[in-house]
Amino acid sequence: MQNELLPDSFNATNKNEGVTPFFALHDQQLLFNTLMQSPAFICILKGIELNIIFGNYSITKVFGERFKEGKTIAEALPELEGEGIIEIIRNVFISNQQFAAKEMPLHFIIGDEPKLAYLNFNCEPYGNERVQVAGVSVFAYDVSEQVIARNAIKASENKFRKLIYSLPTALYTCDAEGKIILYNTEAVKLLGEEPAIGKKVGSGTWKMCNADGTPLPVNEYPVMLALKEEKITHHELIIKRADGTHSHVIPYPQAIYDSAGKVTGAINNFVDITEQVNTRRQLEQTANMIRDLYMNAPAFICTLKGREFVYELVNPEYQKLYGKRKLVGLKLMDALPEIRNTEIPDLLTRVYETGEPFVGTQMRFLLARDEGKEPEETYLNFSYQPMYNLENEIDGILVFGYEVTNQVLAKNKSEENLRWVLESLPQITSASSSDGTNIFFNKFFFEYSGLGVEEATKNGWNSIVHPEELENVLREWESCKREGKEYCMEIRLRRNVDRMYRWHIAHITPMKDHNGMVTQWIASATDIHEQKIKEQQKDDFMSIASHEMKTPLTTIKAYLQLLEMTIESKDAEALLYTRKAIASVERLKDLISELLDVSKIQHGQLNFNFSNFDFNEMVSTAVEEIEYNSPHHKIYKTGSIEQPVYGDRERLRQVIVNLLSNAVKYSPDANEVYISVNQQPGEIIVAVKDSGIGIAAVNLSRIFERYFRIDGQELHFQGLGIGLYISMKIIERHRGKIRVESEPGKGSTFYVYLPN
């Protein structure tokens, strides 16, 4: 076929004009077909314009109509502009030099899609008879796939490297001979050095050992085993570093295979378990400590597992409680059948079910130390504690306790001694527990009271205390129990033999332990009847004396009053005399009363009857009495007390009368006396004010003394001088105070303070 665009060497029509035909025509056709159908891109470009004169099927298949004869290459593939390739081709034309390149990247646009292709490229000049270079031939084939694949491999290799470097576990890889290829930063930390690339594993400063510390031969290193495709068991190993430190690790080695299935290397990943190993060691240590504690403690300890309370752990002390009897592994009920009838099973079940620990102090047990032996009396302090599993459920009970038999028996012995003493004392004694339960009466009690044991235990002394003292006794007993203090009181107790109440002095004393807690109360009563009677007789004497004296006074006063009524009103003189006589009788009566009171005060026998009463009414009564006897004075009362007052109404009235009568007595020239009552927070204040002769400052402090009377006064004032003394004593008994303010010539004010 003739084609003037083709190189002469292709045109066989030029016969032997210095050009040797390439091939014979037949061969040319063959060559042409081959070229045409070659999978490579082949094209021929003419002239400096690089006009397309030929392109093979591969080109036209890919580029289609674009690649047309007559177009320049630039026109056909405009996307190549800027790639530099067109210039290179032109240069071939100009310089007559061949150009070849491998894996040239070129950006084409194929079917509107941009495509990057890697081409192996060959460009040659050709000439014909007329010119040396008529054009260029281009021969290229697409090696994109290989390039892309190779890049992908490179990229994935990079990714792989990055991954390895960043792993938080130590990792290295080696080749088929065990020489290190790759490692990460964690591996450097773990091994204590940077592994030498290309050097065999095990040749560094670091060494591997078994978990027990024995050195590991290099051919047993994990990677070496992996390379040999031997079974890998991920034992715990130790890596010892050059600086002396070590880490516990578990290796995870893996062989690396190529596409043919041949081992090309291995990779090893270490998980550092040093911390867990240490923790495990600590736990073991702790467990051992606990075990030692269990085993050697001077207390008995055991654990009971499950609802059936199977003995799991029994320490030697606990075992001692039961001698040679088998415990571990047995259910509690089976090991110790005798506890079936005690409260122990219920206690345990309660602890197990409620989770509330039980503490028993000085609990009495009958322990049979060996099978068949007699149970012995034993006292134990112990506790049952619930034990929890990992799910926080109760799965057992911890028993902890110690024996206190000796102490209890010793205490019992000392109690026995105490009893013996109480028994032998010739007086009534009893003992009760800290809460008041009666536990002991000595024989004198029973003899005196005639009570039976049951009655005595139930009611104790209350059965024989005089009803008048019983309320007091009960109240004081409650107070004692509350405050843990002792008390002493005089009470009458009924003697059985003659049913007579006899005066006793009763003592109640607490016995305390070393913590100050009351353990027992001891009560005792001593017969003081004879003495009391004598005392009463003395009392009685004063009362009798005063009574005897008042008797004739009664008749004197009565007759005088009758006389007063009989005398005719016109006999003023007679009337006056009579009235004066009556007044004297009054004074005498007062003096006798005062004497009696003083005597009682001296003997501490002044009787008081405390009750709630109307204060205002009491004051009014006193005011009335004084006004009645002192017609020349008017008494002005102010203020009032709303609530009832607790005190001895009669005695307080005595005080008010005393103050009022003093006020009247010592202000003969005046005719007014003021009394005010006032309720302040917590106290009552009574003030009695007169405008009489007053009291000199030097005497103020002494007027409350027993027999004090102010000397050298113009007027002689009657009285024994004991009225204020008695008043002060009465007020003192009410826990109050009495004081006076006074100015001679102006008057005095007496203040009484009564706590309320």
Next chain:
Amino acid sequence: MQKCILIYDDDLETLNVCRVILQQKSYRVETLSQCENIIEDIQNIKPDVILMDLWIPKIGGEKAVMMMKQNAATSQVPVILFSANDDIEKISTKINASGFLKKPFDISVFLQMIEAVLR
């Protein structure tokens, strides 16, 4: 009707002066110095009020009053206690007396009390 007042006291002079005072006011007065037979006495004399001295010997005024108060036939008769004793107030409440009078007494107070109780 004339009211009858029965007075128990161991002092004769006291009894006399009381009689004088009361008779002036037209009361019938009976006086006794012993009180053990108080129940009988009341049944015989049928007083409207009794004046009882606490310090009477033998059983004492307090006990005598308690006795007659416990006896249904005599418990209704009002009793006024009479004494120089300080405890008179306490005792009178205890035995349920209708009133008390301290010795030495004031005649008008005495009469007022009698009148009040008789009402």
